[in-house]
Amino acid sequence: MTGDEGFGLYVHWPFCISKCPYCDFNSHVVSGVDQAAWRAGLLRELEHYARPIAGRTLTSIFFGGGTPSLMAPETTAAVIAAARELWRTGDDLEITLEANPGTVDVSSFTAFRDAGVNRLSMGVQALNDRDLAFLGRKHSIADARRAWESAAKIFPRVSFDLIYARPQQTVAAWRDELAEALRAVDGCGISHLSLYQLTMETGTAMQAAHERGEFTLPDEDTAAELYESTQELCEAAGFPAYEISNHAKPGQPSRHNRTYWRGGDYVGIGPGAHGRVTEAGTTRATRQIKAPAIWLKAVDGMGHGTQESVAITPDSRAEELVLMGLRLTEGLDKARFARLAGRPLDQVINPRALKTLLDEGHLIDSATTLSTTAKGRLTLNAVITSLLV
DSSP states (O other): OOOTTOEEEEEEEOEESSOOTTOOSSOEEOSOOOHHHHHHHHHHHHHHHHGGGTTOEEEEEEEEESOGGGSOHHHHHHHHHHHHHHSEEEEEEEEEEEEOGGGOOHHHHHHHHHHTOOEEEEEEEOSSHHHHHHTTOOSOHHHHHHHHHHHHHHOSEEEEEEEESOTTOOHHHHHHHHHHHHHHHHHHTOOEEEEEEOOOOTTOHHHHHHHTTSOOOOOHHHHHHHHHHHHHHHHHTTOOEEETTEEESTTOSOHHHHHHHHTOEEEEESTTOEEEEEETTEEEEEEEOSSHHHHHHHHHHHSOOEEEEEEOOHHHHHHHHHHHHTTBTTOEEHHHHHHHHSSOGGGTSOHHHHHHHHHTTSEEEOSSEEEEOHHHHHTHHHHHHHHHO
């Protein structure tokens, strides 16, 4: 049964118009896509995963990538319709599509809305053209502004992403940029912001350039100031953080992403998609074949393109729930944890470390939740490492 953690469907569309140098997602640049073949493949894999867990209530669908706004709206509509047939859904089913501002216009927004999408997540990334070019984005800030203003008139819910802690970025410059973003989104009714610090992901073109000394990033102290400024400005503007990197107006958090952080199940279909599916008390981690052509061939032959399906051990499951749950401002719900992990929280965490972290002001412990303070979220990786030793 689906609890308050939700149950989601993630659909991966692996194609992009170009590969951003910071991106380590499974994305590929191709000259053309056989939309009919990909539609058929996604529908076959969806049916494969839905069959054993029929009867569940689906709370969210998320089209990610890659650049899902390059998907034919007919494909989006077909996947949504199939998901509604395979599982129970409510009127409040959240359906998000990621969009690149350079790949959409009013007509495509309207087509995706008519296909059933009711939440748009837009990868803006920066509010100046110099940094957009550094990040490998093909749109300008003028393109992005037109896109988010149009999207806000068409979709009931819109989010956009920004990346900060960019090379040579000062705290003052980021505060000005974020203040501009907050004025813009509030002015057109956008209700959600995802604000990520730039990181050097292994194997990316940007990491290689960084190692060659082509640019430097803000030092650790500056990065901490950038994070604290982000929390301060968003809170003051009515966009409090509900997770480390995500901010929303009241009632507007991403239901799908919150399913991940609360430890809910989600089916992942499409090349490289990951999933977490519980059957008969065992949660399995699934991973689909990454290479698009090989995935499609596997689906044609077997009905799915699963690379790996592994039972998560009880210890790993418990650790995963702690790691994800403490990212949330609401904290780790102890009753939910016990239900999903099969054991109470105090059997998993180190009591001495817990006491130290409480005394140092990194955590708050109550009868119902364990949560991080603002100080604890700033050093979350160290907090979790201490708790789970």
